[in-house]
Amino acid sequence: MxxxxxxxxxxxxxxxxxxxxxxxxxxxxxxxxxxxxxxxxxxxxxxxxxxxxxxxxxxxxxxxxxxxxxxxxxxxxxxxxxxxxxxxxxxxxxxxxxxxxxxxxxxxxxxxxxxxxxxxxxxxxxxxxxxxVILRSWKDSIKALQTCEDVLPHAEDLHIVKRCIESLATRACTDPNLFGWPMMERGPMQSPGGSVLWNGISTGARLRNARSDWWYEDVSSLSFPLYKRLISAMESRRIKQETIAGSLAFYAKQYLPGLNRRHSLGESSIRLAAAPSEEEQKHLIEEIDSMLPVQKGVASTKFLVGLLRTAMILHVGPSCVSNLEKRIGMQLDQATLEDLLMPNFSYSIETLYNVDCVQRILEHFLAIDQSTGGASPCSVEDGQLMGSPSLTPITMVAKLIDGYLAEVAPDVNLKPMKFQALAAAVPDYARPLDDGLYRAIDIYLKAHPWLTDPERERLCRLMDCQKLSLEACTHAAQNDRLPLRIIVQVLFFEQLQLRTSIAGCFLVSDNLDGGSRPLRGGLTGGPGEGGGWAMAVRENQALKVGMDHMRIRVSELEKECMSMRQEIEKLGKGRSMWASGPKFGLKQMCSAQAGSVSDQGAKNGKVEKVKDRHQGKQKKKKLSPDG
Structure with missing residues (x-):
């Protein structure tokens, strides 16, 4: 200091x-x-x-x-x-x-x-x-600004508060990488150039560059009025919105115990000891909501959900709660199932989870999705998603809502109309498959065995039997909780899917046959004939031809190996005959054999037969020991 x-x-x-x-x-x-x-x-x-x-x-x-x-x-x-x-x-x-x-x-x-x-x-x-000294140091400026709280009117008149905030905002908005050292201050072991010192000698090693959130913890020690003025000064210098949102989230976690449920007991007890009153916490939530940037994704969905949950516990005003629901709805595709499982904090509502809040969040998301054009509708054929292979935000949200419905379905106090309203709010094109919806409906029917047949049919009409996978169809066909009419529809579409799949298998088998007409037509047709199917047929034919070539080559190699083995066996027999001679060693026999062959080639022109014999293309004659 x-x-x-x-x-x-x-x-x-x-x-x-x-x-x-x-x-x-x-x-x-x-x-x-x-x-x-x-x-x-x-x-x-x-x-x-x-x-x-x-x-x-x-x-x-x-x-x-x-x-x-x-x-x-x-x-x-x-x-x-x-x-x-x-x-x-x-x-x-x-x-x-x-x-x-x-x-x-x-x-x-x-x-x-x-x-x-x-x-x-x-x-x-x-x-x-x-x-x-003070205004040139980040740490000292923070400490001096904190002491302004005790003499605030006088410090304001002397512009000390303003000067400290301007100094801090300038340093926080400056990229620390430009200087080669973190903005927090150079320590005694660091040279002005940013290298680490050892006994006063520069080692050449560089300190790790600071991240953009290096100042979060320091400014969180300020009172909220001073912190708010500091953030406003940073925004006037066009600091990144993501950085502002990150600082607000860090500050909120220091003073809102409800956001720290997953922290260790020691940390939580420290924060709870210094926690403000409920009224101060309510005011803080409202202020943070007003200060958060409106862009999608700048604040994490988990933080927004935690803020909304805390606001409900403290009974913050409805306008603040509505704003938080809209923020979450804007980026609902980034939420997880755990985020949506918000308990009810009102004695007037019987359900365990706040289903109404999730439905409002979903409606905000759908309204924004429709206003921005949304994603192109997805279609399903033979249980397969057609179109883009990547999930669009609307399909991700549909999967999330189906999972949420399955989690809240066991609640015996959840009315059928409320379950049906949330399930029906998701557009039909958003679900490429209805397996998740079928699972939620099945769980609901199991937890509510007293439902009448008309109520069961209304719930089952939420799903499209044509969009169930074969596995789901097999399960549904044996599910005695479903109405009989739904089981008949499931069986019909299951048989239709099986026939289509079998027909497709036969078609592929025929196309793999080299003499079939569809294959030849795909290979010889013009550019506009056959389409993607012709291309697949050509690829299959090329693969088949390659395998045929490989099979022929393996057969040839096997024949060559057999011939070489026979040659080796014959040479082994001949060597044993030569070695059994009483008067000649192996070296003398080879010399005699070479001389005999040379004399016979000069007299009767049989040199070519000797060459052919060495190449393995004719049968070799047996040589007698005396040549």
Whole structure:
């Protein structure tokens, strides 16, 4: 922490109870009362530094008082600030720090300690320290801004609050990567160039660059009014909206215990001990809602849901709750099932989960999806999703709602009309398959066995039997909880899917036959004939031809291996015959054999037969030992 030393004399003050005494040896001639504390001092040191004290002491002397009594009930900083002011007037050693400079600056202004009453007076010293040290340091500016809370009107008049906020906003909006070190301050182990020092020698190693959220924790220590002004100053400098939303989320988690359910017990107890009252929390939620950027995705859905859940617990105003529901609805495709499982916090509602809130959020999402054009409707053929393979936001939301319906279905207090309204709110084209909806309906029917047949049929009409997979059809056909009419429809479409699948298998089998007409037509047709099917047939034919070539090549290799094995066996027999001769060794026999072959080739022209024999293309003649 930066400091500035003032004065040179040894400390000459001592405290006795609620009184301070100067130990210079001279009897005091003035008493300054600040709150419940009294300071027994001398007139000359005070009058030579402060215009206010000069006037007050003069007025007391004119009244004929032997020991002048001066009362300063409104001095900024109170007893601690005046104690430092008195030491400054006597020239006693003291230190200006980020923790006391604001109080001393305000107190010196209050006491009129200008240059008129001595060169290097307290106003000029505190201003110099503020401008050249405090406002150039992130940490010191934060600390100084915190101390402004105690003397806020005076700090505002002297523009200390504004100067601190401007300094902090400028540093937070500056990219730390431009400087090569984190904006938090250079430490004693870091050089001005950003490299790490060891025994004063630069190692060349660089400190890791700071992230964009490096300042979140520091500013969360500010009171909300000062924090709000700081965020406003950052927004005027066009800081990223994602960064603002991240800071608001971090700040909210420090002061809203409801957002920290998953934290450890120790952390939670610390936060709960410093938590504001319920009224303050309600006001904080409303303020954060008004400060959050409106763009989709800048704030995480999990944070927005947590904020909405806390707002419901604290019974925040309906306009704030509605705004949070709209924010969540704007990015409902980014939510998880756990996010939507919000318990009811009202005794007037019987259901375990707040289904009405989820339905309102879904309606907001659908309204935005329709206004922006939404995604192209998806179609299903033979149980397969046609069109783009990637899920669109509307299909993701449909899957999410089906999962939510399955979770809330076991609630015996959930009315059929409410379940049906939420399920029917999802457009038909948003569900490529109705398996998830069928599962939710089945769970609901199992948990509500007292439903009448018309109510069961109304629920089952929510799903399209043609959009059930074969597995779902098989399960539904054996489900005695479904109405008979629905089971008949399921069986019909199950048979239709099976026939279509079998027909497709036969068609593929025929196309793999090289002599079939459809294959030849696909290969020889023009560019517009056959379409994607012709391309698939050509690929299958190419694969078949490649496999035929491979099969032929393997057969040839097997024949060659067989021939080589026979040659090896014959050579082995011949070698054994040569080795059994009584008069010739192997070397002499090879020489004799070579001579015999050469003589016969010269006489009758059979050199070619010898070459062919070595190449393995004719049968070899047996050689006798005598050549």
């Amino acid at each position: 930066a400091c500035m030393k003032l004065g040179s004399k040894a400390d000459a003050f001592r405290r006795q109870g609620q009184a301070w005494f100067c130990t210079t040896g001279l009897p005091s001639d003035v008493i300054v009362e600040v709150g419940e504390m009294s300071f027994h001092l001398h007139k000359f040191p005070l009058m030579s530094r402060s215009g206010v004290l000069e006037r007050l002491i003069g007025e007391a002397s004119d009244n004929g008082e032997e020991d002048s009594i001066i009362r300063l009930p409104d001095i900024p900083g109170g007893v601690k600030a005046f104690e430092l002011v008195a030491k400054f007037c006597y020239g006693v050693k003291l230190e200006l720090t980020c923790a006391n400079v604001v109080h001393l600056r305000c107190a010196s202004e209050y006491l009129e300690m200008t240059e008129e009453y001595g060169e290097g007076n307290l106003i000029s010293q505190t201003e110099l320290f503020l401008n050249q």
